[in-house]
Amino acid sequence: MRAAYLPGGSVVDLEEAADPQPGHGQVVVGMRASTICGSDLRAIYREHLGEGPEAYQGVAGGHEPAGRVLAVGEGVDRIAVGDRVVVYHISGCGQCDECRRGYQISCTSSRRAAYGWQRDGGHADLLLAEERDLLVLPDELTFLDGAVVACGFGTAYEAVRRADVCGADRVLVTGLGPVGLAVGMLAKALGSPLVVGTDPSPDRRALALRLGAVDAAVAGSDTELSDLLDDGAEVAVDCSGNGRGQLTALRHTRRWGRAALVGEGGQLTVDVSEVLIHRQLTVHGSWVTSTVRMTELLTNLVRWGLHPQDLVTDTFPLEQAAQAYRTADAGAGGKVGITWPDEG
Known part of the structure; x- marks a missing residue:
């Protein structure tokens, strides 16, 4: 072979x-x-x-x-x-x-x-x-569906399930590579009324919009995100693996919101009291997924026609x-x- x-x-x-x-x-x-x-x-x-x-x-x-x-x-x-x-x-x-x-x-x-x-x-x-x-x-x-599920889509599904995304949640995705795109698609399948994505690459922002993975895609400035999400998203998922993207995700999660950090790598410096404690955030570190969740995902993909x-x-x-x-x-x-x- x-x-x-x-x-x-x-x-x-x-x-x-x-x-x-x-x-x-x-x-x-x-x-x-x-x-x-x-x-x-x-x-x-x-x-x-x-x-x-x-x-x-x-x-x-x-x-x-x-x-x-x-x-x-x-x-x-x-x-x-x-x-x-x-x-x-x-x-x-x-x-x-x-x-x-x-x-x-x-x-x-x-x-x-x-x-x-x-x-x-x-x-x-x-x-x-x-x-x-x-x-x-x-x-x-x-088979190509299955290969994408084997890591990337499975990783995204674990994050949105860990953050308990539902139809009441606006979702922010930082980093619009393949995992970030998958998070957006899954958040929409779970009923999110608004998915906002950020990425410095105009090509990736354009692809996210073309695929319908997000409703809006911006470079990620505080002004852009505040205009779209006012007091913040109920759920934020960082897929950038970059400290700046990770901080953006946390700072634009609303009070009592949930965040999941998925992207590997990055060094994050954060004012813990101001950003996390005083705003009562729940933050998940989410690493890939389980065989149980992946089996559930395969079933749901068929159900959703995704x-x-x-x-x-x-x-x-x-x-x-x-x-x-x-x-x-x-x-x-x-x-x-x-x-x-x-x-x-």
């Missing part, structure tokens, strides 16, 4: 690798779609951070895979050959409290391994996965993986995907 590796320095190496064989409890998935995440760009493609959850171990890249099951090993009984599946991108120990709750993302065991980081990911023709990490993809959703693939602005075959990464790294569009033809 072919597999794309990320040696750092904005390089993609496409190499031949041995086809995987399933062991006990394992499944081989033929890839049909595998999208690129901002964390792949920040922590692997440009440079290797080399520690903690972001320790890249020279494996096939890609942690947002979806495909069709081609083979199963002994002990596999929930997933069958031919199933269309989404891969939850963290394989945890399966025994700790976090794993038992479905939040393998928070597993602290030395056995924790992320697809595309510490074990081979979806930027390859075939993927070896643990059965417990697979979610069945509803027929109404495409397609995460609408965020994808560019797709490439695996042999053009280097171009796919360059396009994603330019940051001018939405989600970028690597796709394969579905052979039925």
Whole structure:
């Protein structure tokens, strides 16, 4: 099989690798779609951070895979050959409290391994996965829908559910990359009467409006946001991963409002008394999602008639993986995907 590796320095190496064989409890998935995440760009493609959850171990890249099951090993009984599946991108120990709750993302065991980081990911023709990490993809959703759900849309859904967004809430989204766009789309599906987005990029603001992910998109000045939200949004979600964006989200959450910080990275300096305590804010740190929430999301997407693939602005075959990464790294569009033809 072919597999794309990320040696750092904005390089993609496409190499031949041995086809995987399933062991006990394992499944081989033929890839049909595998999208690129901002964390792949920040922590692997440009440079290797080399520690903690972001320790890249020279494996096939890609942690947002979806495909069709081609083979199963002994002990596999929930997933069958031919199933269309989404891969939850963290394989945890399966025994700790976090794993038992479905939040393998928070597993602290030395056995924790992320697809595309510490074990081979979806930027390859075939993927070896643990059965417990697979979610069945509803027929109404495409493989590209499933790949976008595997991390980005799942992360957005966790944030809006954690902040308990409903039809009474105006929502502010800071950072209109793919996760921010997903937050806007989901907030609207949950009934928000007004979604306002901020981003310094005019291209991303235009895309957010074109997709209908937000009702208004501005650069993010206090004057612009005050004009749109007067006393602030009931819910703010930061997807920028930037201290300035994070502070904007908090400062424009109304009194007694809720905020969720989703974007990775950034250094935040905040007057705790003035911005948080005296204004009675509830602030959530929200990291990816759980298999339970992701299953719920897949069901709701069908119910709402919502397609995460609408965020994808560019797709490439695996042999053009280097171009796919360059396009994603330019940051001018939405989600970028690597796709394969579905052979039925």
